[in-house]
Amino acid sequence: MREINFRQALGEAIAEEMERDPAVFIIGEDVGKMGGLMGEIGGLYDKYGPEKVRDTPLSEAAILGAAIGTAITGLRPIARMRFCDFMGIAWDEVLNQMTKMRYMFGGKIKVPLTMDALSGAGRRTAAQHSQSLEGMFMCMPGLKIVLPSNAHDAKGLLKTAIRDDNPVLFLEHKLLMWGGLKSEVPDGEYTIPFGQAEIKREGSDVTVVATAAMVQRALNAAEKLQQEKGLSLEIVDPRTIVPFDKQTVLNSVKKTGRLVVFTEECATGSFAGQVAAIVADEGFDYLDAPIKRVNAPDTPVPYGIILEDFWMPDENNLIKAINEITV
């Protein structure tokens, strides 16, 4: 075993998959000599050259459109979209093209395309570089969505994404990219299947479903509540929200009788709302208290430390919600 950070996880996953399969290539902005905004794919340009590590014009619709064209004709592009906020510029490529082609062409086409993009707040980058948009992307059948919460999961899930025959959106939370904790990973190759949630901490009193950077905050809160109140939280990380492993969540709620969904999204139209709806629908009899959601307010992400820290859900918000549903 050895330890790697989140950026190394991405770089290793992409490097290993390019080595394994000659159809895999990278297309996007600043992927060449710069090696990604954080240097996370540094070295690949030197190894593979500009043919397979393709710096593009600043042109998101061309990046995603061209990626689609290569995916349906035998290649496996990794389209690096930088910030998920920028994907609005290529909205139609996601909304009406890559996610619809297989279905509307009667299953006779496959679109093996991985998009990766930075997501989330906490870096003081304000309204256009800080959003968590998974709820919006979740409304498009045909797309798979990955939200890793640590370096170990990021590497295994990204390798699975690149091998998947469908469009996959892989979201990288900024707090994990910049200064997230290191993870232990195996020396050899490993992949993590989609649609398998992981229980990051076992517990018996309250189930907390958390994603991305909120997983670590949930773990911090769990430790605090254990020590201060003897309260036992079970932290469930879905890891992929499409496909969503609802059974692991339902099993957990059956055990604890209580659910809090803890994500960084604006509450309205969120993945958190979908989890709450599923448990209300299929796990109502397990519940001993109302389902709580702890999310961001329905405002754009503000700038600066004071406002953004207020906006972002944190341990205190989570503990407050848990206190409301425990005696």
Added chain:
Amino acid sequence: MTVAKEKLLDLYRTIVRIRRFEERVSEEFAAGNIPGSVHVYIGEEAVATGAIAHLRKDDYIMSTHRGHGHLIAKGGKMNLMMAELFAKKTGYCLGKGGSMHIADLDIGMLGAAGIVGSGIPIATGAGLSARMRGTDQVTICFFGDGASNIGRFHEGINLASVWKLPVIFVCENNLWAVSVPTSTSLAIQDVADRGVAYGIPGVVVDGQDVMAVYEAVGEAVTRARKGAGPTLIEAKTYRYRGHFEGDAGTYRPQEEIEKWLARDPLNIFQEQLIKMKMLTEKQAEEIDKEALEEVAKAVQFAKESPFPKPEETLDNVYA
């Protein structure tokens, strides 16, 4: 330019087959046998006929919402097309796509596109794919004058020209984006002028003349195949019917319609071939009869085919 007689007769068969297919689609739509929305290609057939004649089976085309003609010219099967239009399980897309969403990768048809302009960057990607896989395949991307005003026209053609990709961008300028004329949506006379912005040739061609289209696209295909990059070709043409079946097209001046009807692409090509002694009137009649029979068989196939089962709705979302 000299073209072999057999090739010319092939082109003639293609334009007749497209015309007869589309006339029947129009009738079947009016009879209530085709649900939804259908855009027929009548009046514009010379463009697909002349352009696609240069392509091999493994070359690609990217089509539009008005795509039946492109598919027929690329070798699409009429019975599977008609069954798809009738929303039958035996159709190209199992009845899930309809008129605006037919693809056939076996013959290099990458799909029709219901969103105007969406095919342009995708065609650029098909060109990139050919380059990266080391083949000499070329891609023809069809789109209309309306699409030439969409952002992806710029993004897709720019990328193809920067990377010198083997893509031929064919603008079918039929003068109308639904009810809005090019006179109020373009500040220039010719879309082809925009080629200058990308450092690629921009060529205007008579879209009612199969031979003119054939010649212009031939040069562009040769250029693309040898790695010299893309070309923008603008074919001046006209749709004889409304934007969709059921649209009477009353926003268009009568004298404009009559002017274009007088330059019918099928008539022009037939007269050219007869004058060149490449076609006799008797042959023309036979080709017409064959096309009508092929269309009738396709309709019969569509009518006799089963609908999909309701629960098949749930299939084919993911690979």
